[in-house]
Amino acid sequence: DADVTQTPRNRITKTGKRIMLECSQTKGHDRMYWYRQDPGLGLRLIYYSFDVKDINKGEISDGYSVSRQAQAKFSLSLESAIPNQTALYFCATSEGGRYEQYFGPGTRLTVT
């Protein structure tokens, strides 16, 4: 969905490195989310934000942090990357009062 963009699309990094994944949206939505997707598992929520001043942990927040720099921008950081953080990472947005979420194209992260 061109309304939600993620950078980079692919990234290979080494264990111990700090890495940031960025998400931008032009949908004007207040709510933004970060998920990871692993083979055989459903999308799992890492962090979410309902507005610029609101940050909430999801079910798997350990080892991750986020920053909501503006309504349109939500970044995910891996403080010290480890191999089991190798996964597809998706950003999503939703409009306040509605439940459907709109996803970006994803970032494929490999930690060696």
Next chain:
Amino acid sequence: GESVGLHLPTLSVQEGDNSIINCAYSNSASDYFIWYKQESGKGPQFIIDIRSNMDKRQGQRVTVLLNKTVKHLSLQIAATQPGDSAVYFCAERSGGGGNKLTFGTGTQLKVEL
């Protein structure tokens, strides 16, 4: 804990046939359900949703059926086309505050020519 799951990991259908993808959920308090399509290398794409006060909803070539008695959700795709080949997964909103969704693992739909 609560879970959302799919009965079949892979479904193969002939082009032109109808497809039915199933999803079981276990949280009787869930009040909203949504189906996504994910093509290879892309992010999930919203297909159709349904609230728990409905048992059927139709879109363009797709129908979602909700059976709250047996906690079952299905996605029907009419006249399946090659472009329908993708992973389909359901998600549920378990109630309470916020927009958080719980996602199933997905079914791979393969359309054979």
